[in-house]
Amino acid sequence: MKLSDLKNSQSGIISGYGSISGSFTKRLKDLGFGLNQRVTCINKLSFGAPCVYQVGSEVFSLESALSSQIEITD
Secondary structure, three states: OEHHHOOOOOEEEEEEOOOOOHHHHHHHHHHOOOOOOEEEEEEOOOOOOOEEEEEOOEEEEEOHHHHOOOEEEO
């Protein structure tokens, strides 16, 4: 399952980064999107608009192209 598959109020645990480059993976980890971290979808809009996710106590907006590569499990 991909992070972009989450619906509003659903959460999952990050299990991988797909084909995201190493430097960008490092940046995601620095922001809190580390492996085994729980992520909750706060606001998902239509038409490929960026989605809002909560990781820990922080809230971030990610483009759908990026969130569609982050792998999650329930």
